[in-house]
Amino acid sequence: MYVIANHPFQDPPSPSSSAAAIRWSRGKLLGKGTYGKVYIGIPRTPNLPLMAVKFTPEYNAKFLKLEHRILAEFRLNPAIIQCFGAQITQEDGGPRIYNLLLEYAPCGSLSDLIAAAVAALLLPPTSSRKPVRGGRKEEEGLVGLGHGLGWVGFNDVAGYNDVAGQVLFLLGYIRLIRQFCLPHQHLTDFINGVGRRLTTSD
Numbered sequence: 001m002y003v004i005a006n007h008p009f010q011d012p013p014s015p016s017s018s019a020a021a022i023r024w025s026r027g028k029l030l031g032k033g034t035y036g037k038v039y040i041g042i043p044r045t046p047n048l049p050l051m052a053v054k055f056t057p058e059y060n061a062k063f064l065k066l067e068h069r070i071l072a073e074f075r076l077n078p079a080i081i082q083c084f085g086a087q088i089t090q091e092d093g094g095p096r097i098y099n100l101l102l103e104y105a106p107c108g109s110l111s112d113l114i115a116a117a118v119a120a121l122l123l124p125p126t127s128s129r130k131p132v133r134g135g136r137k138e139e140e141g142l143v144g145l146g147h148g149l150g151w152v153g154f155n156d157v158a159g160y161n162d163v164a165g166q167v168l169f170l171l172g173y174i175r176l177i178r179q180f181c182l183p184h185q186h187l188t189d190f191i192n193g194v195g196r197r198l199t200t201s202d
């Protein structure tokens, strides 16, 4: 993989060849969203944490670029997931790829957390929550999530004790509602980032 251009965080819209290249290699697939796939980014540059790298072909990167711009506005905000910049790469004559380098959030998104809390509320009491042998896979997953994260996560978020925390909590709800009722809006990517940051354990 060759790095063609770096978009440092301070200057998201225009590529800069003078920016020090963040070196990383692609790890396992974390998931897939509307705007691209997300892989673990294993840092090859000293002092960089593990990353989540969201990527898509450059010709299709309009929304990832917008996400980059929005995250730039919240740089160094401890409540919001960090972005380390963006890179355009190319492999062996393949298409140019736009990579958004994000802080890795090991505990999933705020919407995951809310879904887990809702699951914990809807599921029967603890004694009957254990996965049943032969039960449906999704059901077991839900039970596992609800059991492990449900109220702990909910209390963590609800206990977030300032105005910003309350707002972020509400944004999480908006995302959940959007998933069921509203047309897709890019703003929800930002909300995703908020959620992931809030659900990290540090």
Ligand SMILES: Nc1ncnc2c1ncn2[C@@H]1O[C@H](COP(=O)(O)OP(=O)(O)OP(=O)(O)O)[C@@H](O)[C@H]1O
Residues within 6 Å of the ligand: 030, 031, 032, 033, 034, 035, 036, 037, 038, 052, 054, 081, 102, 103, 104, 105, 106, 108, 188, 189, 192, 196
């Ligand atoms: N910073 C991150 N840390 C860890 N995992 C992540 C991170 N960002 C994304 N992921 C994983 O990648 C998946 C896809 O994320 P992405 O933000 O592209 O889409 P989404 O938010 O799930 O859906 P949509 O784009 O439709 O809103 C997520 O569901 C999650 O599993």
